[in-house]
Amino acid sequence: MTQLIWSQLDPKQQAQALRRSPLVGDAGLEQSVKQIINTVADQGDEALKQYSAQFDGITLDDIALSNDEIDTACERVSAEIKQAISQAMDNIERFHSAQQFRGVDVQTQPGIRCELRSEAIEKVGLYIPGGTAPLISTVLMLALPAKIAGCEQRVLVSPPPINDAIIYAAKACGITEIYQVGGAQAIAALALGTESVPSVDKIFGPGNRYVTEAKRLVSQDSRCVVSIDMPAGPSEVLVIADEQANAQFVAADLLSQAEHGSDSQVILVTNSQRLADEVDAELSRQLKALPRQDIATDALSASRTIIVDSLNQAVAVSNLYGPEHLIVQTENPRALLSQIRAAGSVFLGAYTPESVGDYASGTNHVLPTYGYSRAVSSLSLADFCRRFTVQELSEQGLISLSQSVMVLAQAEQLDAHKNAIAVRVNAIAEQEK
Structure with a gap:
């Protein structure tokens, strides 16, 4: 894969290094x-x-x-x-x-009950x-x-x-x-x-x-x-690896994603030039044994290795990219977890290939792609449900809230909103006479 040294790129070149192929929409x-x-x-x-x-x-x-x-x-x-x-x-x-x-x-104040x-x-x-x-x-x-x-x-x-x-x-x-x-x-x-x-x-x-x-x-x-x-786009993986990482494992993970399709994208971010070179050699070796090697080769042509100064910088690059799958193969992968801000699913350690999440670890493999992981979550049980709120007020609860609601409604020039409160307050007052 093309190797780029992150610290030698200007901001425009860094943005270009993390660019994906155009999405559908022509x-x-x-x-x-x-x-x-x-x-x-x-x-x-x-x-x-x-x-x-x-x-x-x-x-x-x-x-x-x-x-x-x-x-x-x-x-x-x-x-x-x-x-x-x-x-x-x-x-x-x-x-x-x-x-x-x-x-x-929750009772937000006496007489006002709110539910989700x-x-x-x-x-x-x-x-x-x-x-x-x-x-x-x-x-x-x-x-x-x-x-x-x-x-x-x-x-x-x-x-x-x-x-x-x-x-x-x-x-x-x-x-x-x-x-x-x-x-x-x-x-x-x-x-x-x-x-x-x-x-x-x-x-x-x-x-x-x-x-x-x-x-x-x-x-x-x-x-x-x-x-x-x-939203959906082509499949992708980003691997953060240090000098202790197993190059054979890293290459296998990159290829497992590259074989999805010619428009898939894989990125290696590492602080080790030696590892980057070893992964390149492993990619060439393992690629020859793949039945879908033509597809994987096309995907690799649009993929790249980014050399960074530190693992903290590697996480920063990953957060900018917002990968669908993020694999962390470092000496202490969990130590980086708290810094991760954007990823569809995270795979920690040398013995956690992306494949396990695709099939059988238990997490869901339907994930946001194309950088949407910065705002969109991986598929979960909540996606098959709809949430709604319920509120219930007693007479006293309405009285205690009435003035604030009527003032705000009047400020917004929504007189019918104000009146919906006023008629009830007046009715309660009449009952108490």
């Missing part, structure tokens, strides 16, 4: 996705079948998988995969169950990519939290033909509605509904640039009321 892409959404809105299931034939090369009789089809697919999954899914499910369920909301019930409550989102749509890397693990990361949160209707969509292990994982997580549809048309179907696919309140899951653009557009479409999980 006019041609937006118009193409808008057309797909409008066609699904007008033609429903027929549009979904036409797009499956056009984009997936598959002719569908039914968009929904039947119970028999689900059971048959599950029987074809090997015992080894079923066992791996089982262990991953146990850890993910344990971690996410611990996130159950604990309500807030949480309820599950009723209908959620889970998008699972297919293609060359069917994301079985994403089923677990979306379906289990939705089940634990108590979402009543949990709808899964994935491009046909759906991988058997995706179907098995979905059933194991309690999914009963599986639809064979992918791409922007699947997002349109979840947002707008068709004869087969029900509309949902919130859409979750990663996808290609068309899926990402479709999620953005439907969240702003006046024909539906639907929200999305988070």
Whole structure:
């Protein structure tokens, strides 16, 4: 990877060193996705079948998988995969169950009770990519939290033909509605509904640039009321490593992210020139053994190594970048944790590769990318719920607050607000005569 010495870069060059490739959003892409959404809105299931034939090369009789089809697919999954899914499910369920909301019930002053409550989102749509890397693990990361949160209707969509292990994982997580549809048309179907696919309140899951653009557009479409999980861009990892780090481990972590896609980005930040050179050598060696080496090579061409003066400076660089995944392979990684301000998920120590978070440690792998980790959190149980407040005042509580509310309402020239208080205060006064 290209090596840069941070202290020798001016501010403009430093910003350039941390720049990502452009996100989706060009006019041609937006118009193409808008057309797909409008066609699904007008033609429903027929549009979904036409797009499956056009984009997936598959002719569908039914968009929904039947119970028999689900059971048959599950029987074809090997015992080894079923066992791996089982262990991953146990850890993910344990971690996410611990996130159950604990309500807030506070008396802000005598006679004034304020609460914060949480309820599950009723209908959620889970998008699972297919293609060359069917994301079985994403089923677990979306379906289990939705089940634990108590979402009543949990709808899964994935491009046909759906991988058997995706179907098995979905059933194991309690999914009963599986639809064979992918791409922007699947997002349109979840947002707008068709004869087969029900509309949902919130859409979750990663996808290609068309899926990402479709999620953005439907969240702003006046024909539906639907929200999305988070902004998404290409996958990325930043590794902070010192001279004690294992170069073989570091290179393996960089490549595990680079193989996601040609637009993935990996960055090594280290205070050791020797380690940087050793990692470069390891990348060349390990790359030759990867089946997806062409994809990883493309990703590495847009990636870089940044040499810093100290680990404190390394953390500062990482915070500026705001990585989706942050791996800390230093002699005392936890010592840096308190300085970390922006990362989707953090992996501490030589024996904590990013892969464990992707699959089975228990944390969620749906994470903010493209620097959004500075303001957006990793997916959690809270994302499958909506929070709302409750307030309840006694007569005395209203009296004690009335003057402040009426003064503020009058200052804002909102007389009806003031009157809503005044009529009650007057009624209480009349009762007391």
